[in-house]
Amino acid sequence: MARFPDRLEPGKPYPVGATWDGLGVNFAVFSAHADRIDLCLFDPSGRRQVARFALPECTDEVWHGYLPDAKPGLAYGYRAEGPYDPKSGHRFNHHKLLVDPYARRLIGDLKWSDVVYGYRAGSPRADLSQDRRDSAAAVPKAVVCDTAFNWGEDRRPDTPWDRTVIYELHVRGYSMRREDLPPHERGTFAALCDARSIERLAKRGVTAVELMPIHASIDDHFLVKKGLRNHWGYNTLAFFAPQSTYLSDGSLAELQTAVRRLHAAGIEVLLDVVYNHTCESDELGPTLSFRGLDNASYYRLVPGDQRRYINDTGTGNSVNLSHPRVLQMIMDSMRSWVDTFHIDGFRFDLGANLGRESAGFDPGSGFFDAIRQDPVLSRLKLISEPWDLGPGGYQLGNHPAGFAEWNDKYRDSVRRFWRGDAQQCPELAARLAGSADLFDHHKRRPWASVNYVASHDGFTLEDATRYAEKHNEANGEGNRDGHNENFASNWGVEGPSDDLAIRVLRGRTKRAMLATLFCSLGTPMLLAGDELGRTQGGNNNAYAQDNEISWIDWGKAAEPDNRDLERFVARLAALRRNHPTLRASQFLHGRNEIAPNLQDIEWFNEEGTAMQPSHWQDPERRLLALRRAAIVNGGTVEASLLMLNGSTADHDFRVPSTNNLHWTLALDSSDPNRVPGALESEIVRVPSHAVMLLIGQLNAS
Template sequence: MNQVQQTANGSPFPLGATVTDNGVNFAVVAKDASQLYLCLFDQNGNEQAPLPFINKRRGIWYMEVLGLKEGQHYGLRAKGECKPEQQWLYNENKLLIDPYAKDLSAKLVWHEDQAAITKEGQPHPADSAYCVPKSIVRSVKANPNRPTRIKVAPSSRALYELHVKGFSQNLPIDEDLKGTYLGVISAVGIEHLKRLNITTIQLMPCFSFMTERHLQQLELTNYWGYNPISFFAPEPSYAKQDALVEFQQMIDGLREAGFEVILDVVYNHTAESEIDHSSVCYRGLDNAQYYRHQEGQYLNYTGCGNCVDTYNPVSIRLICDSMRYWVEVMGVDGFRFDLGVDLGRTDHDFNPKAPLLQAILQDPVLSETCLVMEPWDIGPNGYQVGQFPPGFLECNDQYRDTVRRFWRGDKGLVPEFATRLLGSRDYFHKGQKSALHSVNYITYHDGYTMKDLVSYHQRHNLANMEDNRDGHGDNISQNFGVEGETDDKAIQAQRLNQQLCFLATLLLSQGTPHILGGDELSHTQQGNNNAYCQDNDITWQNWQHRSAEETHARTAIQDTIATLMTLRKAYPILAEIRLEDDALYQHTQADKIHWLNEQSEPMTIENWADDKRHYISLTLASADLASRFWLVFYSADTLLNVPFPSENQAIEALYQTPGMSTINNELQCAYRGVFVGKL
C-alpha cells in the first residue's frame, strides 16, 4: 500500500470504477501506454495532482484509491508514444473518459482542443480537460422491484421504433417531462402505445452521444444519436436530472405497461471520428486495439471516420460487458444493432462465425434477448441480408423496396411481391430459418416517413445544409400528382388509402413487422428523407389534430394497426406458416397455402409470368383447418370483381381498405386495396 498516494494494489476486474469497502477500484485497458494516470476533480471542478496507476496485467492498468466515494468525478491521462503510422496516439494533454463510466458530468461537445494530433500529425499541445466531461463513480444496481420481462411470442412480435425526444417533445404533458425518458411513460404516452396493440418498443440510440464536427460548424445537431462516445452512460439530454435513474424508470414503466423494450445500439464506430478529430476516450487509451486499421490507416467501413475493431478481444469484451449491463442492470430486453456487418467482420471480411457474434449467442443472458441486426455496412462485401446466424433477426430492405414498387403500380412485381409476403425465402431459406427472422418494414428512421412516401417524389433536404445532396435519391415513392401538402380531397384520400395498403401488407406478411413511430400520426418531415440533424418540428411528432381530414387519417391508420395486430396475435399462421416442404417444421403438421388469380383459380405459370398483373391472392389454412383465411392484394385502380374461392359461399371480412367490399359472393375491388377474410 502506498500511503502517500492513498492507493492499494486493487484488482484488474471488473473494468471501470467500482466502489469497494475502502474506496474505489479502477481498472482500465491501455495496452500500449507506458503509464496511465488517474485524474481526480474536486467539487469545484479543479483537477488534483494525477495519480499514476501502480499495476498492469495483460494490458489492464489497475489500482484501488482509498477514501474515495460514490459520486467522485475523474478522468484519465495516458502517457506513451505518438506515432500515428503505428496507431499510437498517446498525448498526456488529453483528458480521457473511462470507457466503462456509467455516468458523465455533461454532454460531450466537440472542440478542436480535444484532438490528439494536429492535421500535420504532431501532438496537439492544448490541455482538453476544460472541454471533456468527467467520468463519475456510480454504483448502479438493478431495481429489485422491476416488473418481470414480457415474454413475447415470436409470431406476435411487432416492433415500434421510438425516438425518446421526438415521441415526447410535443406530448400534452408537463413542460419538464417533454423530450425526456419520463415523458415517454407519461399516462398519455403509454395510452397511445397501448392503443396500437404492438408488442415491442425499439428505442433509438440512448448511449451518450456527440454532435459531429461538421454539423456543429453548420449550427445543426445530431438528433438521431448514432454517434456514441460511451457504451455505458445514458444520454443526459433526455433526463430531467439523473439519466441513469430515469432511463431505468422508463424501462420499468414500459414493462409495467406490457411492452418488451429493445435498444438501438451503435457498436460499430464512435464519436471520436477521424484520426485528427477527437481523442476523448478510446483513441487516447488504446487506439491500436479499439479501431480497425491497416498499413497505418483507419479502415472506415462505417462512413463515420472510424470503425470499432470487433475482431479484437478488447472490443469484444467491451461490447459484451456493455450489453449485459443494459440487460441486467438497466433492464432492456434486447438490441437492434446499427451497421451490424462490422460486428461480424474478422480481420476484414464478414463471417457468420465471427468471434463477437458467437460470444453473444453463447452468452446465457444475451442469447435469450431479442436481437435485431442491420445486415450491412459500407465495407467490402458489406451487404449480408440473410447471412447472420439464426439467433439474429435481420432488417430486410428487399421487402421494403419490393412492397413500395408493387403499390406504386410497377409492372412485373407479383412474383417477387409474393416472395416477400411469404418471408423472403430467397434470403431466409427454408430449413434453416423461420420467416420470422425477416424484419419487414416499409419505413425506417432513415428515409421518408410513410406520409411523405405518398406525398413526395423528390427529397427535400435543404435544411440539412448539404445542397440537397444527402439522403437517398430514389425513394420508390408516389405523390399522386402534387408534390407535398395539398388541400385536394381526392388526393388526400388516395394518399391515405396507399398508407393503409402499406400497413395492411406489412402486418399480413410472414415475418416480424417494424413500424416507424409517427407513421400512425401521419407525421411528415416535409419531404426530408435524412432528418438525422433536425432536432425540431421536422422530426418531433405532432399530437395536435390540425384538421378533420388529419383526424380521420390518424384514426384509420391507428385502427388498421390495432386491428391487424389483434389478428396476428390470435392467428400465428399470419406471421409464420409451417409448410410441408420446410424441414424446419418437419416435426409438426403442415399448414396449407394456395395462390389464386382474379378468377379465384390456382395461379398458372402463365399467370405468374404476366408482367401486367397487379392482382394476387392466397388462402392460408392451419394444419387442423380451424383457421382459414383469404388474403387479397390489388395494386391497380380499375374496377375488378373477384369471385369468392369456389368452395366458400360465405366469408367474414376481418379487414379491408376503403376500396374493397363484398357483394353477392364477390369481392369488389373499386381501386387498389387489401382484403383479409375468414373462410
C-alpha cells in the same frame, strides 16, 4: 473538499470500469500499449481537477488501482502516456483527458475547439504533429455510479417472436411536442414512462419499443458549425452510459423506471446500438477516449499504413472487434444494459460490420459466436441491420441463426407494388411469405425477417405518399445526402395537397401498405408517428434535425384522418394477434395439406384459380390473392384470404372454392370503418389500391 491519499492502492483488474464496493472505488481500464495511465479526479461539477494518481498496477494489459472511501458521484477521467507515432498506429497524448470506455454516466458537454484534437489543427504536418494543450475543460467527465434499483417483481414480457410488433421510437423526438407534459420532462425517459404514453402504445398493439440510440453520444463538429445536432445519436462516445439529455433528473433510475413500467404493460424494450464505430472519426478526428487510450487496439487500421483507419462504416473508423479486449468491452456493454436496465434485446447498427474478420463478413465471426454462446445474451431479441459500406457489405439473409434482420427488400417491394410498378407480383409474393428465399436456411424462422415500410432512415410512411423526390435542403448539404431512390409517389402533387381525390388516394395507399405489413409473415416494425400521419416535409435523412422536422406533432394526432389511421393500425395489430394464419411461425411451402383441397399456402389470380407461370411472368399484373391455412385451437381449421389490388381500377375477385369454409370479411383497407361481416357472395369487389382480408373457418359437419 474531499481529502485523498497520496497514492492509490493496487486494486484489481476486474471488473473493468469504475466499481464501487461500499468502501471505495476500484478503477480498471484496458490499454495494451500505454506506458502509464493516470486517474484524474474532478469536483462535482466536473470543471476543476482536484487530484491525479497514477494507476499503480497493470495486469494482463488492464491498468488498475483502488481509491478508499470514494463514493458514487465522483467525477473522473484518464490520461494515457505512451508513444505519439501515428504511422505506427499510436496516438497517445497525456495532455488530453479521456473518457472511460466503461463510464456509466457522463456530466458536461463536449466543447468543440482545437484543444480536443491530439494534433495541432491547421499544422502542415496534420495529424503527425502533436498538440500539448490540456483538453480537460472541454471534455465530458465520467461519474462513478451506484446502479442498484428496486425492480420489485419486474418480469420480462418474453413475447414470442411470431407475436411481436416492433415500434421504432426516438426518445427525444417522440415527446418534445407533448404539451401535456412538464417542459423539463419532454424528450426524456420520464416522458416515455408517462402512463398515457404507455397506454397509447398498448392500444396500438405494440409489443416492443425499439429505441433509437440512447448511448451517450456527441454532435459532430461539422454539424455544430452549421447550427445543427446529431439528432439520431449514431455517434457514440460511451457504450455503457445513457445520453444525459434524456435524463430529466440526471438519474439512471429514470430509465430503469421507464423499463419497469413498460414491462408491466407487456411491452419489451429493445436498444438500437452502435458498436461498429465511435465518435472519434478518422485520423483527423478528436481524441476523446479510445484513440488516446490505445488507438492500435480499439480501431481497425489499414495494414501497411497504420496511420489510416479502415472505414467500412462511412464514419471514419471501424471498431476492432477482432481484438479480445475490445470484443469483451462490447459484450460487457450489452450485459450491463441487460443487468442494470433489464433491456430485452438489441438492434445492431451496420451489423454486417460487426461480423467482419480479416477476410470480410463471416457469419461465424467472433462477435456472433460470443453472443450465440452467451447464456443471457443469446436468449434476447437480436436484430441486425445486415449491411455496411465496405466491400461485400450487403449481407441480408446471411446472418447466423438466432438473429433477425432488417429487410429493406421488403420495404422496397411493398412500396413498388403499391406505387404501381411493373413486374412486382413475384417479388411481393416472396415478401408476403416471410422472404423464405432469403431466410429459410439453418432452421431459421419467418420472424428473422423484420418487415417494415418506413424506418428512421428514409421517408416516413406519409412522405412516401406525398413526395416523389427527397427534400433535404435543411441538412445544409445541397440536397445531395440521403437516398435518391425511395420508390415513392406523390400521386400528382409534390408535398401537401388540398385536392380531395389526391388525399383520398394517399390515404388508401398508406392503409394498403400497412395492411400488407401486418398480414405478412415475418416481424412487423412500425415507425413511430406513421400511425399519425407524421411528415418530415420530404426529408429522407433527418439525422441532423433536432426540431419540428423530426419531432412528432401530437396536435395532428387529433385530426380525424389521423385518428382513423391510428385506430386502423390498432385493428391490424389485433387481427394479426388473433389469427395465427397471419403470423405463421414456420415457413410455408404449399406442401402440407391442412384439410382436403386446402394447402398451408396457395396463390391465386382474381378468377380464383391457381397462379400459373404465365401469370407470374405478366409484368403488368397488379392483382394477387394469397390463401393460408392452419390448424388452430386444438383442431379448428382457420384460413385467411388476402386479396391485393395494386391497379388503378376496382376489380372483382372470385373466392377460391373450398369445401365447407365459411368466410367473414375481416378488413377492407379502402374503408377502415367498414364493419366486418359474413361474406354474402363468392365474388368480392376489391377497390383500387386496396387490400381485403377474409377469415374462414372449416365447418366440421
